[in-house]
Amino acid sequence: GSKFLDVILNRSNLRWPLPSDMPKRLKFSLVKKVSRRGKYILIEMDNLNTLIIHLGMTGRIIITKDDLSQEDVGAFYHNTARNSKTLTKVWEKHDHVVFKFVNMKGKEQNLIYNDIRRFGAMDLVKSEAVLSHKWLRNLGPEPLSSEFSLKYLEKRLLRKKNTIKAALMSQEVVAGIGNIYASEILWKSRVSPLRLSDTLRRIEINRIIKETKNVLNNAILKGGSSLKDFRNTSGGMGYFQMHFSVYDREKESCKNKKCSNKIQRIIQSGRSSFFCNNCQH
Ligand SMILES: [Zn+2]
Structure with missing residues (x-):
């Protein structure tokens, strides 16, 4: 999968504090699997860490194109215009976390977490402990599973x-x-x-x-x-x-x-x- 090159924390907290060691723990690790549990996005890395992301009310994930111009794949309904030609050297307001990565074609891209109201949250945990994390351990069954009967x-x-x-x-x-x-x-x-x-x-x-x-x-x-x-x-x-x-x-x-x-x-x-x-x- 894609390989993280660096993580830039433009602030120290969203709804809760961001793990300050996130850049160190994610640098040069490979994305193994992306999944979802309830409203949480789970990004499992090959170094046995899993990144948990909750988008809150206004959070969105923007993935830049190969040339680092922006493609907004995660807009919510209060969509804000972004200049698609702008190279993302300078982060826009509310771009709180930027993950720099190399995709499978060897091209550099950015995954940007943007959140106006900052009700979102992120944590980085050991993959084996992800389902017992305090945000996930009390979640009920997935509505589309047979467990929801x-x-x-x-x-x-x-x-x-x-x-x-x-x-x-x-x-x-x-x-x-x-x-x-x-x-x-x-x-x-x-x-x-x-x-x-x-x-x-x-x-x-x-x-x-x-x-x-x-x-x-x-x-x-x-x-x-x-x-x-x-x-x-x-x-x-x-x-x-x-x-x-x-x-x-x-x-x-x-x-x-x-x-x-x-x-x-x-x-x-x-x-x-x-x-x-x-x-x-
Ligand atoms: Zn009626």
């Missing part, structure tokens, strides 16, 4: 005292579902975001499982895999093409053809939930 969710929800919206977004029940998809899944499942988790019937939980998988598979199809191209896991470029059923549609007509209601917006745990109180109970 009726039997599993029924059991988890019975023990939850909060709303189903909060449960879907709690990364411990299921990993990787953000605010936008939680609203979409619940509308398609005809379950109100205000319902208490332990009051859901089996048939409703079954719909939530099915619609979670449908909504996410559809998003991957339309927006490209976040795993493949580092798109922001909480607001990727794919959102430009996405047509949401309820998200960000306050006061617009419900998309259920048999319903004449308007979509409502409420605030739950500081985040917007969108729903139809005629279709969702």
